[in-house]
Every structure is written in C-alpha cells, then in structure tokens.
Amino acid sequence: MAGIQARFHIDWPGFTLDVDLDLPARGVTALFGHSGSGKTTLLRCIAGLERAPHGQLRVNGEVWQDDSHWLPTHKRPLGYVFQEASLFPHLTVLGNLRYGLKRTNAAARVSLDQAIALLGIAHLLDRQPEHLSGGERQRVSIARALALSPRILLMDEPLAALDLQRKQEILPYLERLHSELDIPVLYVSHAPDEVARLADFIVALEGGRALACGPLGETLARLDLPIRLGEDAGVVLDAVVAERDATWHLARVTFPGGSLWVRDGGHALGSAVRVRILARDVSVALHPVFDTSILNCLPATVDQLAPDDHPALMLLRLKLGDSPLIARLTHRSAAGLGLAPGQQVWVQIKAVALIG
Numbered sequence: 001m002a003g004i005q006a007r008f009h010i011d012w013p014g015f016t017l018d019v020d021l022d023l024p025a026r027g028v029t030a031l032f033g034h035s036g037s038g039k040t041t042l043l044r045c046i047a048g049l050e051r052a053p054h055g056q057l058r059v060n061g062e063v064w065q066d067d068s069h070w071l072p073t074h075k076r077p078l079g080y081v082f083q084e085a086s087l088f089p090h091l092t093v094l095g096n097l098r099y100g101l102k103r104t105n106a107a108a109r110v111s112l113d114q115a116i117a118l119l120g121i122a123h124l125l126d127r128q129p130e131h132l133s134g135g136e137r138q139r140v141s142i143a144r145a146l147a148l149s150p151r152i153l154l155m156d157e158p159l160a161a162l163d164l165q166r167k168q169e170i171l172p173y174l175e176r177l178h179s180e181l182d183i184p185v186l187y188v189s190h191a192p193d194e195v196a197r198l199a200d201f202i203v204a205l206e207g208g209r210a211l212a213c214g215p216l217g218e219t220l221a222r223l224d225l226p227i228r229l230g231e232d233a234g235v236v237l238d239a240v241v242a243e244r245d246a247t248w249h250l251a252r253v254t255f256p257g258g259s260l261w262v263r264d265g266g267h268a269l270g271s272a273v274r275v276r277i278l279a280r281d282v283s284v285a286l287h288p289v290f291d292t293s294i295l296n297c298l299p300a301t302v303d304q305l306a307p308d309d310h311p312a313l314m315l316l317r318l319k320l321g322d323s324p325l326i327a328r329l330t331h332r333s334a335a336g337l338g339l340a341p342g343q344q345v346w347v348q349i350k351a352v353a354l355i356g
C-alpha cells in the first residue's frame with residue numbers, strides 16, 4: 001500500500017498521543033498545531049526516536065514498526081531536518097553533503113547533484129559552514145538530508161530559527177519540494193502562512209489527536225477548523241495566471257469557479273499559483289456592489305453556517321463554483337441578510353494574497 005500508515009498511542013503523565021493516520025506517498029504533509037499538540041512527538045515516533053508500544057508504521061508498503069518488527073532509527077531510510085542546522089564546522093559544505101553517503105544504496109532516488117540543484121547551493125560547496133547565512137545553512141542541511149536518498153523527509157520547523165528575511169530567502173526552495181520530490185515530506189509547523197504556502201496535505205493536531213487530516217484546500221475550508229485558527233482562518237485556492245494588467249500592476253488569476261484580481265507577482269501567463277483568502281477579508285451582499293474600492297466582487301452560493309468562538313460572530317462557508325470560501329460575519333449581519341444554505345449572494349473580497 002502506497003503512502004504512510006501511522007498508528008501510535010503513547011501515554012505520558014499530562015500528555016497522550018493517539019493518532020491513526022493515512023498520509024500521501026508524495027507531496028508535503030504539514031503537521032500543524034499549537035505548541036504542545038504533539039507534532040514533534042509524532043515525528044519522533046516515525047523516525048523511531050520514540051517507541052510507542054503496539055504502534056504501527058508502514059512507509060510505502062514497508063513495515064518499519066508493528067508488533068513483530070522494530071526498525072531502529074539508523075536503519076530507517078529517512079532524512080531529518082531540525083530547527084537549527086547542525087553542520088560539521090570542520091567540513092566544507094561539500095564535505096558535509098558527502099558525509100554519510102556511503103551508507104546509501106545505489107538506487108539513490110535523489111542524488112547528491114539533484115539535491116544541490118534543488119536547494120540552489122552549487123556556489124557554496126567550498127565554503128565552511130561559519131561563512132554561510134542562517135538560510136544557506138538550512139538549505140545545506142536539507143540538501144544533506146536529501147542526498148541520503150531518503151524514502152521520507154521529516155522537517156521539524158525548519159524555518160523557526162530564521163528571521164523574516166532569511167525565511168523569505170529559503171521559502172522558494174522549500175516550495176520546490178512539493179513539486180519536484182517524489183518522496184513524502186512531513187513538515188512540522190505552527191505558522192499558518194507557511195502551511196498555506198507549502199503544504200499539499202494537512203494534519204491538524206490538538207492535544208495529541210488529529211483534529212483533521214486531508215488535502216489542504218478542503219481541510220482549511222472545513223468549518224470546525226477556523227474556529228481554532230482564529231484570525232488565520234481562510235481558504236487556499238489553486239489558480240492559474242490568466243491575464244496581466246501592466247497599467248495597474250495587477251494580474252487576474254482563475255480558479256474552478258471564478259477569477260480574481262491580485263497584485264501582479266511577476267508570474268508568467270499560465271503559471272500555477274496559490275491564493276489565500278482570509279475569512280475576515282470576505283463580506284457578503286445580496287446584490288452586486290461595483291461602486292466600491294473593492295476589486296473583487298463575485299457571485300456565490302451559501303453552503304453552510306456555523307458558530308464562531310465569539311457569540312457575536314459566525315462562520316459562513318460559500319461556494320464560488322466548485323471552490324470553497326469562508327467568511328466571518330456577525331450574527332446580526334447574517335440575520336439581517338436572512339442567510340440560509342442554497343441562497344445566491346455576492347461576495348466582496350477585500351484582500352487576496354498570492355502565495356506561490
């Protein structure tokens with residue numbers, strides 16, 4: 001069976017991990033949740049650094065753990081990238097990349113050269129780690145993990161130790177991981193913007209349990225998650241750049257069910273991009289409103305209503321054609337408009353972030 005099947009139960013005083021997950025065979029799966037929700041513990045179970053009694057782990061059909069098997073960490077073909085890059089200071093970048101290569105098999109899936117190209121570090125090979133920026137060091141760490149031809153790449157908040165500028169520098173390289181690697185990447189993060197940008201699949205953890213597990217777009221559009229995401233509640237849509245308006249520095253992106261004007265990010269026509277629309281930036285009207293400063297006004301259908309975490313507020317899921325959208329409204333507004341499932345409305349979208 002392809003993909004990762006992971007079932008773990010650990011009881012510690014004050015914390016229980018209890019998960020039964022079926023994760024995709026490729027692409028980036030974000031393990032997302034607040035501090036203490038169990039993200040690192042789950043990653044450590046997969047790496048074999050934590051032993052959950054009666055746990056089960058299969059990676060692309062291979063048993064790494066069940067009642068009769070236990071593959072020790074050093075025998076698990078995995079790459080592990082930590083918050084802080086831990087390079088050997090006495091070796092050059094190339095020396096660091098080559099370290100440990102002898103234990104990989106000949107059928108290397110990601111060769112050293114590919115890893116160097118993917119992370120854009122060819123010009124750094126002769127440098128010592130102390131002469132690299134934090135972002136460069138982390139790119140070398142990721143390349144080193146990939147050079148070992150892992151069957152799975154585990155990344156534990158690889159950007160957490162970097163400042164904003166370094167994060168921006170490394171994100172484009174991480175984006176490539178979900179399009180260019182054919183192994184699964186498990187990516188621990190508690191930053192919703194990082195998850196929106198990098199993940200294909202998401203596991204939302206809370207108190208050691210998986211609150212939600214599914215493809216990014218549809219999982220973020222569930223109404224039981226936003227209540228926990230607070231200000232970060234919103235959807236991510238996969239779109240294509242259809243038109244560029246040089247006069248106003250705008251681009252029109254299309255997605256199943258409509259199109260939106262966004263700030264031109266310099267993408268070529270036809271490029272695949274992601275757009276993120278936060279629930280707080282969506283408002284609803286019964287009629288189209290075009291004499292406003294808001295550029296994007298689209299027809300939509302009310303799908304579902306749900307309470308929010310403040311008694312004044314509610315969440316509304318809408319459909320823009322086949323694509324979901326979430327709006328955060330007051331109960332008073334919703335009652336005033338008489339909103340109900342199936343109703344045709346117009347949505348105004350105050351801000352759209354182009355994230356890919």
Ligand SMILES: Nc1ncnc2c1ncn2[C@@H]1O[C@H](COP(=O)(O)OP(=O)(O)OP(=O)(O)O)[C@@H](O)[C@H]1O
Pocket residue numbers: 012013014015033034035036037038039040041042190
């Ligand atoms: N060896 C251990 N023994 C007992 N409790 C532990 C052990 N390791 C971690 N914990 C507890 O398990 C819980 C989950 O920790 P974990 O590090 O997995 O969370 P996390 O979601 O990765 O958090 P963060 O985002 O802060 O890294 C925490 O309450 C932690 O204190």
